[in-house]
Amino acid sequence: MSKSKIAILMGSQSDKAVMEKTGEVLREFGVAFEMHVLSAHRKPKAVAEFASQAKANGFQVIIAGAGMAAHLA
Structure with missing residues (x-):
């Protein structure tokens, strides 16, 4: 397993099917990941908190997507 x-x-639960494909690739390479539904449009404070704590929580990379409005991820 990679370190x-x-x-x-993802911006909403409806994006999960597409974003799960990313998880499949990461699993193939043995990379640890977590998936979270966080909408910058609906819950901007939660997104800001996640981003501000990401490094402290051990995340080295963030992959974000939100359907046709990726700026909302």
């Missing part, structure tokens, strides 16, 4: 830890963020 890297990646966060996969």
Whole structure:
């Protein structure tokens, strides 16, 4: 297992099917990851808190997506 830890963020539960494909690739390479549904549009404070604590929580990479509005991830 790699020592890297990646966060996969999506703007809504409806994005999960697409973002899960990212998780499949990471699993193939033995990379640890967590998936989170966090919408910058609906819960900006939660997204800001996650981002500010990401490094302290061991995340080295954040992959974000939000359907047709990725700026909301």
